[in-house]
Amino acid sequence: MQATKSKSSVLNADALEKAVAEMWAILAQMDAFSHENAMTTKAATETTSAAQSPLGSTASPPSRPTTLTTAMIPRQQSTNCSLTRSTAPDLRAGYLIFPKPILADESDKRTHQVGTFIGKPVYHYWSRAEQFLSSFEYVTPFGKRFLFDEPDSLLPPEDESDNNHKPSPGVWWSGPGNANKTFRFQRYFEIRPSKLGGLGAYATANIEIGKVILLECPLLLTTHANVSEDVLALPPAALAMYKSLDGGHSPCWVDEIKNRNCFDLRHMIGFFAIASRFNHACHRTSNVSYMYDNDKKVMVFSANKDIGAGTELSIDYGAGSSACLYAMYGFVCRCSGGCRPLTRRDLEAMGAGLEECVRWGLASKREMEW
Numbered sequence: 001m002q003a004t005k006s007k008s009s010v011l012n013a014d015a016l017e018k019a020v021a022e023m024w025a026i027l028a029q030m031d032a033f034s035h036e037n038a039m040t041t042k043a044a045t046e047t048t049s050a051a052q053s054p055l056g057s058t059a060s061p062p063s064r065p066t067t068l069t070t071a072m073i074p075r076q077q078s079t080n081c082s083l084t085r086s087t088a089p090d091l092r093a094g095y096l097i098f099p100k101p102i103l104a105d106e107s108d109k110r111t112h113q114v115g116t117f118i119g120k121p122v123y124h125y126w127s128r129a130e131q132f133l134s135s136f137e138y139v140t141p142f143g144k145r146f147l148f149d150e151p152d153s154l155l156p157p158e159d160e161s162d163n164n165h166k167p168s169p170g171v172w173w174s175g176p177g178n179a180n181k182t183f184r185f186q187r188y189f190e191i192r193p194s195k196l197g198g199l200g201a202y203a204t205a206n207i208e209i210g211k212v213i214l215l216e217c218p219l220l221l222t223t224h225a226n227v228s229e230d231v232l233a234l235p236p237a238a239l240a241m242y243k244s245l246d247g248g249h250s251p252c253w254v255d256e257i258k259n260r261n262c263f264d265l266r267h268m269i270g271f272f273a274i275a276s277r278f279n280h281a282c283h284r285t286s287n288v289s290y291m292y293d294n295d296k297k298v299m300v301f302s303a304n305k306d307i308g309a310g311t312e313l314s315i316d317y318g319a320g321s322s323a324c325l326y327a328m329y330g331f332v333c334r335c336s337g338g339c340r341p342l343t344r345r346d347l348e349a350m351g352a353g354l355e356e357c358v359r360w361g362l363a364s365k366r367e368m369e370w
């Protein structure tokens with residue numbers, strides 16, 4: 001988040017609905033994109049035995065070997081890392097370390113059976129982990145970035161001879177550094193309309209303090225001076241994602257989105273398809289902390305308290321007070337209990353006109369008609 005004066009409001013209901021619709025259109029587009037770019041690189045062969053298919057019970061055993069391509073994955077299975085409306089992760093859909101089902105050929109030496117679910121084998125497909133580690137990129141419906149539960153558990157053993165850190169068939173493998181932890185395949189949050197304004201992130205499970213809930217590469221890393229040029233040079237899907245962020249309906253959308261969504265990353269500013277959806281709560285009430293790893297170029301979000309399922313996840317934008325938040329980011333904070341609610345006088349003292357006060361519910365519409 002960064003400090004720039006802005007006087008814009010949150011999305012109204014119509015705009016929000018439109019934004020969500022657009023988001024879905026973008027996701028559909030990115031799905032196709034990610035399939036083309038990632039999944040088809042490994043069109044896997046499903047063998048005659050259902051037990052060899054990580055698709056588990058959703059894939060009926062074919063009578064003869066069939067080559068599966070991603071086009072054959074039912075859409076419902078390919079979008080379980082989703083913005084809004086998603087259902088709970090469906091383990092039958094595949095191996096859920098990754099948001100998309102991984103089709104893997106058991107004979108591939110990078111494929112390890114790491115356990116079973118409802119009697120079906122669950123595989124760990126190493127090439128994805130390697131891809132993750134080497135590029136810190138990973139395909140989700142948002143494009144190439146990643147969203148994991150226990151990212152450390154994906155680290156391949158550093159020492160090849162270290163058998164304690166190797167997955168063994170039939171046993172859940174918690175991975176190096178996670179030996180004493182439960183390895184859970186569940187995502188922690190979804191993004192959906194928020195009471196605070198526009199969209200927000202909500203816990204879909206109880207989250208323990210300290211849990212890393214999001215690792216994400218920036219959609220764009222740039223500087224204040226270059227933002228317009230760099231945004232307009234984005235590839236179409238990334239540009240569409242940028243435009244879908246809060247502020248994208250303004251005529252001056254590049255700046256508006258920048259003012260409302262960018263994170264200050266020392267000498268750079270960054271935009272994130274997912275992280276930029278987290279709303280603010282003043283420091284005593286925010287439940288998620290964030291840190292940008294400058295070496296790995298990755299944003300890390302972790303729970304700073306135990307969080308119950310269904311709770312909105314929020315970060316502290318770092319302004320210090322509701323007045324500073326308004327001055328810096330142009331919104332009237334509605335977080336519960338963390339700050340002093342702004343009054344009409346506060347807004348007027350900061351130069352806001354009647355229309356702006358009405359927008360924030362601090363003056364009546366009738367006053368405008370007079």
Ligand SMILES: C[S@@+](CC[C@H](N)C(=O)[O-])C[C@H]1O[C@@H](n2cnc3c(N)ncnc32)[C@H](O)[C@@H]1O
Nearest residue numbers: 010197198199246260277279280331333334335
């Ligand atoms: C980084 S975006 C957060 C995601 C945004 N709600 C969306 O729909 O994409 C920041 C914007 O969210 C809204 N917002 C975030 N925290 C808020 C809060 N505590 N109270 C009111 N609005 C908030 C404001 O409109 C702000 O400009």
